[in-house]
Amino acid sequence: MRADFRTVQNSPKLLELFREAMRVRHYSKRTEDTYCAWVKRYVHFHNMRHPKEMGELEINAFLTHLAVAEKVSASTQNQALSALLFLYRNVIGKEVGDLGHVIRARKPIHLPVVLTREEVKALLGQLSGDKWLMASLMYGAGLRLMECLRLRVQDIDFSCNEILVRDGKGAKDRITMLPESLKKPLGEHLKQVKSMHDKDLADGWGRVLLPGALDRKYPNAPAEWRWQWVFPQEHRWVNTTTREEGRHHIDESLIQKAVKEAAFHAQLIKRATCHTFRHSFATHLLEGGYDIRTIQELMGHKDVSTTMIYTHVLNKGGHGVKSPVDGL
Incomplete structure (x- = not known):
């Protein structure tokens, strides 16, 4: 029987460990909140499976969904990837391997708005x-x-x-x-x-x-x-x-x-x-x-x-x- 995210997050909670890992590395409060939001979305996307059970395939599926179905910008997709990489490397203790098959959101080059x-x-x-x-x-x-x-x-x-x-x-x-x-x-x-x-x-x-x-x-x-x-x-x-x-x-x-x-x-x-x-x-x-x-x-x-x-x-x-x- 697979571990459910809702049951495993009891003592200590995964997100608490996640926040603690970011605070130790002096991440800003805004980054902390944003990364936690991406981890929640990732878990919900995979029907509440615990991230320990998942890996490259699930990350690819989530990032591809963001680009294809939700049509997020390239910077938003990269932000989600950064949050998940931090989770796996610094909290779960698992190095993420090849992500070559993920569909990347195309990154446009925008000129800034400048006032005279x-x-x-x-x-x-x-x-x-x-x-x-x-x-x-x-x-x-x-x-x-x-x-x-x-x-x-x-x-x-x-x-x-x-x-x-x-x-x-x-x-x-x-x-x-x-x-x-x-x-x-x-x-x-x-x-x-x-x-x-x-x-x-x-x-x-x-x-x-x-x-x-x-x-x-x-x-x-x-x-x-x-x-x-x-x-x-x-x-x-x-x-x-x-x-x-x-x-x-x-x-x-x-x-x-x-x-x-x-x-x-x-x-x-x-x-x-x-x-x-x-x-x-x-x-x-x-x-x-x-x-x-x-x-x-x-x-x-x-x-x-x-x-x-x-x-x-x-x-x-x-x-x-x-x-x-x-x-x-």
């Missing part, structure tokens, strides 16, 4: 307050949305005009620029945040979550000003167990919604999102004649080929070649 400087100005003109400041930082420093929201006070160096991006994509730190034009509004914003933090401390709270186990190593650090979020949420959250109150950074959905509405009111034809600011940052630096290696470092790209995609969206048509119709 006039379009960026129009979009930013529809924002105000901290939403404007966050959008301006994403465009002015090439930050991803979560990199912007996870900034802490100590990550901003006003004297050197630098922003330290901690634990970015690929668990990498990098340094990018602090735009000169944003120093004054950012300084004024931090004064307001400091006032709010002082009030939280006076109320007996004012502690934030620290990365890793730093709060155990430095017990007083969570209450220190330098560890506070640059963009904290408006209201304190309450721990239902301990009744402690604190602040997390602002939720990403708030700025995403604000940018979407701003693009609508600015009457932009292009689909503009928070990540569009980052694409526009890189493209406008290239247009300004900056070295592509420098832009690669500012963007935090592992390979320069990733940065090279922006050379295809420069407004120079065919590498500066003049169309013959323009000479008629």
Whole structure:
């Protein structure tokens, strides 16, 4: 009688072991949740069979189903494969063999949406307050949305005009620029945040979550000003167990919604999102004649080929070649 996933997952549960293995390797919470979702879908697809009973054939069948029946993108299919490979190699202890017969989703090459400087100005003109400041930082420093929201006070160096991006994509730190034009509004914003933090401390709270186990190593650090979020949420959250109150950074959905509405009111034809600011940052630096290696470092790209995609969206048509119709 074969082992059923629902019965085997009792002591300890497979997904608990799976999450533990990812946490030991310092995978992000988002990756952890995503990988667990793929393992659940894989098990359900094979009628709740335990992954120990399955192997290359079942993985192939699942990935092929994703490509053929569900028509997922190549990146989504690769994400599912990565989750299953992690499961077998690091939890079950089984090396996956040949996957050559799997039907791969075709990976298209998409050019990023890039706004002109006039379009960026129009979009930013529809924002105000901290939403404007966050959008301006994403465009002015090439930050991803979560990199912007996870900034802490100590990550901003006003004297050197630098922003330290901690634990970015690929668990990498990098340094990018602090735009000169944003120093004054950012300084004024931090004064307001400091006032709010002082009030939280006076109320007996004012502690934030620290990365890793730093709060155990430095017990007083969570209450220190330098560890506070640059963009904290408006209201304190309450721990239902301990009744402690604190602040997390602002939720990403708030700025995403604000940018979407701003693009609508600015009457932009292009689909503009928070990540569009980052694409526009890189493209406008290239247009300004900056070295592509420098832009690669500012963007935090592992390979320069990733940065090279922006050379295809420069407004120079065919590498500066003049169309013959323009000479008629």
